[in-house]
Amino acid sequence: MKIIDLKVRCVAIPLNAQLRHNTGVHPGYFLRTILEVITDEGIIGLGEVGGGDQRAALMKLKPRILGLDPFHLEIIKLKVLRSIYYLSNSRLYAAIEMACLDIQGKVLNRPMCDLLGGKVRDEVPFIAYLFWRYDRPSGGDDKTAEDLAEYCVELHETLGVNAMKLKAGVMKPEEEARVLELCRDKLGDSFGLRIDPNGVWSVATAIKIGQRLEDLGIEYFEDPSWGLEGNAAVRKQVRMPIATNMYPAKFDDLGPAIRMGAVDIVLTDLHYWEGPKGVKDLVAVCRTFNMGVAMHSGAEFGIELAAMIHTAATIPTMTFAGDAHYHYLTDDIIQGGLLQYENGAIKVPEGPGLGVALDEYKMEKYERYYEQKGDYYARFHQDPKRPDWFPIVGSI
Template structure:
């Protein structure tokens, strides 16, 4: 799916598009459930189809059996099936909801909200000649981009994807956003690009801003635990707490305050919801993570957000960076920075097969991409955490 402009991040760039795989589960009654996972091509398709012998004849409502059939830890020791399970479970929840006439969030216990707020999710971007968008690097350019997003979508929380330039540049941008939007909330995520000491310095430099949290400034539970001793901003992660063993370790260590829950990384919508309830029990914060989703996974995120009692922060979404979607009716709309939870049964979205075929053909034309490489610097690669910044890295 094409993006408005290439998105830059600490380890490279999303070079103009996201690659996704759509999964369908078809029941013996002809009900079709939809799922989605990241990545694509023959390998992804083969991995999904390879699970059919395990699952043919499976009752879509038997979701706990499904989890053990696919994610049995001994069976998947050498081939992690978390995201495959996530897409298939998503489709089973969709099919079951359609059969029963209820929403996916109702299968989790019901909704406590009908609208999920989102952050603006601001990236440094390369310019795109086709769309005329992008090219933001300076504080003034980022603020102008944020103003455009607020005008279009109504966001009141702003998340900067940092780590592209030297840390002091991110500090300047954060201060510029705070000055431009004094009533709004902020968050900074450099994708764990900094050493603990550098992260402490940056965290202390932005402590006076209206921060929701400081997301993954350094790597690892121990690194985040050390950071938390010196920075008076709640810490957050979507990288080092992505399963239940890590969640238990995090609670014992008191390392990270807020966990961003992803409906694919955690192995499914039910697993992400279960993790949210564990966080609620121990009085830790929860939010919803974005992994470059189209409308099907976005619907799963909305149902997760609807059912989480402790959703204390605006969710993330790359969604406003997409040029289109593969669901009927086109892209979902933000209203005052939030998206309504779909009202229909299951996930509440329908597949636009013409759009699916259009973008499948586009994939065949342009192919995939190396997620963590920057095509403008073909010989460069990231070493994390980075403590020194090369001239090529800091060039604006």
């Protein structure tokens, strides 16, 4: 079997609100580049990557994988990820690996999770991921901690989720701390709480807010301040686990992070950590050093979410509910539409490979929508209600 072609398309799907974060706003839609790896036997594997329009970047890699066997992932990784540093991009490689594993599963008539060691759970629980919103479905914007606490209760009741994470670094830190305090009051001691300012807070602010939240028994404080040094400094001063999806977010920084005692929990990500197999490598290192693992979300559509679920289902130590932006999407580009939450979890997709297939009608629809809306990553996630604003790390 050989790879004979690569097909890439960029699609955008509307959201039910505009989502604010510490570097700007997702302006009412997410966009992803969808990859199809085509073999000489007519079997097609699906992959997905975010970060704006990645079509040109992936096509630069096409000559490196044509003619290769999709089962030979080590060679593909060497040619795509290791050969020339300025073309190396773990996010692009991960999309290719995802598609090759989809092909392998289809050839073997086995689900992707079986290629990663087999599932230890049939479903993966997810959280209520809370963003400060513009243009909510009910109208208006989120302005107070009460707004987000009420939304958290709504997600608990409608999706069945039993944990939340606040994307912080948007409002005053004290108001964001109140979100977790209100959620604890409304949802009880067993409801999981997390907060993530994505490193934008100063060390002093992160310590102050962290110490304020200590008695809530939160699951983890994610990227409280900038960099390995920032996380390590906060970790020394607060009595709660420190997590990260930023530092470290690649194998090069994992050793230094462990030596420095920078984090307790690493959020796995298929793109940062070199695909599903790379995530399994990461988990082995974390297990060796008694570090926890959780799952990061990067605004994925159904192809990548399926890959995330297959991967998470094979990791015994992944006991935290996974992150997902998925409940903000209004539709999906896979057949059958959005994957469904049941009691706060999504089942491992059945069928060979990823267990999902493209809906060509939806692909065409959302390709047109992307062409209409454009690549907002190229506009630096501008805030439409604060056109002159830009983030300053450590200014709070």
